[in-house]
Amino acid sequence: MEAVQVKHPALKYYQLGSGGDPTLWCSGCGIGQIWYFTVKAMEELELDPDKVVWVGGSGCTGRMCTYWNHDLMHTLHGRPLGFATGIKLANPELTVVCHMGDGETSAIGGNHLIQSARRNVDVVAICVNNFNYGMTGGQFSPTTPLGGITKTSPEGHRERSFDLCDLVKAAGATYVARWTTTHPQKSIKAIKKAIQNKGFSFVEIVAQCPTHYGRNNRLGDGPAMMKLQKEMSVRVGQAADMSREELKDKIVIGEFVSTQSPEYGEILRSFRPESKESDNA
Amino acid sequence: MEKRLLTGIHLWQGNEACAEGALAAGLTLFAGYPITPATEISERLSARLPATGGTFVQGADELDSLTIVIGAVWGGAQAMTATSGNGICLMQENIGYACITETPMVVVDCQRAGPATGAATKTMQGDFYTVRYGSNADYAIIALSPSSPQEMFDLTIEAFNLSEQYRVPTFVMPDEAVAHMRERVVVPEHVELFPRCKPTVPPDQFVPWRANPETMVPEMAHFGERYRMPVPGLTHDESGRPSASYKVHSAMVRRLVDKVESRADQIARYEALFLDDAEIVVVAYGSVARSAERAVRDLRDEGVKVGFLRLITLWPFPDALIRRAVGRARKVVVAEMSVGKLVREVERALAGAAVVKLFSKPGISLHTPREILSFVREVA
Numbered sequence: 212m213e214a215v216q217v218k219h220p221a222l223k224y225y226q227l228g229s230g231g232d233p234t235l236w237c238s239g240c241g242i243g244q245i246w247y248f249t250v251k252a253m254e255e256l257e258l259d260p261d262k263v264v265w266v267g268g269s270g271c272t273g274r275m276c277t278y279w280n281h282d283l284m285h286t287l288h289g290r291p292l293g294f295a296t297g298i299k300l301a302n303p304e305l306t307v308v309c310h311m312g313d314g315e316t317s318a319i320g321g322n323h324l325i326q327s328a329r330r331n332v333d334v335v336a337i338c339v340n341n342f343n344y345g346m347t348g349g350q351f352s353p354t355t356p357l358g359g360i361t362k363t364s365p366e367g368h369r370e371r372s373f374d375l376c377d378l379v380k381a382a383g384a385t386y387v388a389r390w391t392t393t394h395p396q397k398s399i400k401a402i403k404k405a406i407q408n409k410g411f412s413f414v415e416i417v418a419q420c421p422t423h424y425g426r427n428n429r430l431g432d433g434p435a436m437m438k439l440q441k442e443m444s445v446r447v448g449q450a451a452d453m454s455r456e457e458l459k460d461k462i463v464i465g466e467f468v469s470t471q472s473p474e475y476g477e478i479l480r481s482f483r484p485e486s487k488e489s490d491n492a
Numbered sequence: 493m494e495k496r497l498l499t500g501i502h503l504w505q506g507n508e509a510c511a512e513g514a515l516a517a518g519l520t521l522f523a524g525y526p527i528t529p530a531t532e533i534s535e536r537l538s539a540r541l542p543a544t545g546g547t548f549v550q551g552a553d554e555l556d557s558l559t560i561v562i563g564a565v566w567g568g569a570q571a572m573t574a575t576s577g578n579g580i581c582l583m584q585e586n587i588g589y590a591c592i593t594e595t596p597m598v599v600v601d602c603q604r605a606g607p608a609t610g611a612a613t614k615t616m617q618g619d620f621y622t623v624r625y626g627s628n629a630d631y632a633i634i635a636l637s638p639s640s641p642q643e644m645f646d647l648t649i650e651a652f653n654l655s656e657q658y659r660v661p662t663f664v665m666p667d668e669a670v671a672h673m674r675e676r677v678v679v680p681e682h683v684e685l686f687p688r689c690k691p692t693v694p695p696d697q698f699v700p701w702r703a704n705p706e707t708m709v710p711e712m713a714h715f716g717e718r719y720r721m722p723v724p725g726l727t728h729d730e731s732g733r734p735s736a737s738y739k740v741h742s743a744m745v746r747r748l749v750d751k752v753e754s755r756a757d758q759i760a761r762y763e764a765l766f767l768d769d770a771e772i773v774v775v776a777y778g779s780v781a782r783s784a785e786r787a788v789r790d791l792r793d794e795g796v797k798v799g800f801l802r803l804i805t806l807w808p809f810p811d812a813l814i815r816r817a818v819g820r821a822r823k824v825v826v827a828e829m830s831v832g833k834l835v836r837e838v839e840r841a842l843a844g845a846a847v848v849k850l851f852s853k854p855g856i857s858l859h860t861p862r863e864i865l866s867f868v869r870e871v872a
Contacts, residue, residue, distance in 0.1 A: 226722075228731070228733045229733055230734050261716065261720070262716055264715045264716075277722070277726075277733075280720060282715040282716065282719075282722075283721075283722050283723065284715075284723040285723065285724045286559070286589065287559075287589050287725060290559045292559075293558075293560055293563065294559045294566075295563060296549075296559070296563060297523070297562060297564035297567060298563040298564065299563075299567070300521060300549070300563075300567070300569075301520070301563070301564040301566075301567025301568050302567040302568050305567065305716050322552055322556070323559070326556060479549075483543075484493045484542075484545070485493065485545065
């Protein structure tokens with residue numbers, strides 16, 4: 212039989228030499244899957260990769276952009292959305308995609324998140340939620356579940372956790388969805404819709420961190436955690452009929468918002484004299 | 493569409509002149525957070541930028557504002573922010589990022605009395621080191637300090653040009669008195685602009701972070717121009733890939749500093765009077781220099797052999813200029829609105845070649861010409 216060499220479909224977008232070849236993510240980590248979901252979504256939409264900018268910040272998820280072999284901006288912890296807003300305002304023809312971890316999105320970057328949603332700036336924010344800060348060794352974040360064991364909550368987490376989809380929905384995001392790495396097709400579809408949405412789009416993807424959150428909470432290896440994610444998932448429609456108590460240990464998945472509203476850059480540009488003139492014409 | 497360059501004679505406030513200088517330099521995006529005494533820059537640009545085809549953003553805070561400015565530059569904009577006091581502190585993380593990514597941009601810091609909220613509406617020259625050393629680790633920046641509304645216009649243009657030439661964040665740092673001063677400003681018919689260092693080779697030959705050996709500055713591709721531009725906040729090699737090797741790190745950090753610091757003489761802007769036979773030299777900048785000049789002229793009328801040096805470029809600190817200006821003078825008076833910052837650099841540059849005396853007032857109350865005159869007379 213003839214040997215067939217199969218190349219991973221994402222390889223043509225992958226930049227070697229960006230640390231820990233092939234990547235610095237641990238075995239079983241979900242971030243690589245989401246890296247693939249993103250390029251797959253872009254490819255299915257037939258986007259010109261030279262017109263797509265990946266923006267990241269710090270931490271394991273922040274490094275996703277460094278493996279993208281086209282335009283990228285590896286920025287500061289919590290701040291990708293600010294930089295992304297600047298890029299988009301300066302050149303509206305670019306597609307700007309940010310990958311951010313849960314801590315980056317909701318703790319240090321919380322204000323950038325709600326302001327971006329409020330403005331409805333045409334940027335895609337993909338939040339990789341693995342319930343802890345992985346790069347620094349597994350400390351709790353605003354999405355760590357109550358009781359979750361981390362390096363800074365050794366007796367179990369004592370703070371309530373954030374529902375980030377609820378947060379950005381309230382702040383005005385025009386596309387909001389949550390899936391898990393156990394739902395690859397749904398995740399890819401959500402990223403596609405997020406890219407196509409003319410406004411602020413937020414896709415939360417729950418991901419396994421077997422090295423830290425999984426190990427600290429005895430949840431098993433990557434595949435075991437993915438299985439757990441599937442078991443814990445409840446569709447948004449089903450969730451509507453469930454009590455708060457019933458939803459306690461569940462991950463509500465699905466599309467929460469898909470609507471239209473004037474986009475930030477378009478609004479700003481409408482104040483320019485040339486736009487006013489063309490409006491009159 | 494309104495004109496960017498309002499050629500003619502105007503009665504402008506320093507901050508208005510700064511906004512107009514930025515427009516004359518090709519500003520296309522401004523993002524800033526309201527803060528006294530810098531707010532008039534935002535207010536003017538909120539009307540003038542959209543009217544000239546640009547984008548005005550009021551950020552959610554100083555972090556939001558500066559991230560938008562830096563992102564916009566990489567998207568192809570000519571961008572600026574303006575702030576003061578607490579705001580310049582909040583911006584420091586992003587300033588470090590702009591330095592490592594060699595992002596040309598202008599930051600206006602209208603200095604006000606502090607620390608913390610301090611006396612928000614009052615003047616001080618307290619940010620002398622804040623703009624130079626406020627962010628973590630080693631880097632270099634350029635800072636210019638105007639002492640009149642005319643210079644708020646001229647030096648804002650100059651700041652854009654220097655930021656492009658050296659690919660470094662450049663500060664315009666008036667004190668509040670200059671920011672809010674109203675004077676005649678002459679706008680010329682034409683201004684010279686330094687173009688952005690764009691790639692001179694096709695994408696397949698482009699090495700994004702390889703510096704020109706002469707200028708020590710790399711060429712810059714914007715996003716979307718098919719140059720596959722990596723903009724890294726991590727220590728990086730010439731390809732832009734992350735590295736933690738000593739060799740790569742050392743080369744990068746030294747170049748970031750040397751491309752500016754080794755050109756201190758070329759970047760030095762200043763004004764000098766009566767230095768040839770001076771036995772005592774008064775050094776000042778900003779609004780203090782206006783009083784100092786008056787005092788020096790009056791002392792000359794009295795026959796005192798006093799010279800005057802007004803620093804316009806504060807960073808890179810012009811060591812050689814200070815040594816040349818002081819020459820054989822035995823004494824130097826540094827007048828500044830701080831408990832003593834500029835004086836430390838003057839002492840360092842002179843390394844004991846002259847006796848340096850500080851006339852310090854830590855803000856709110858301006859140095860009057862009479863006070864400086866009395867101080868110099870006592871020292872002489």
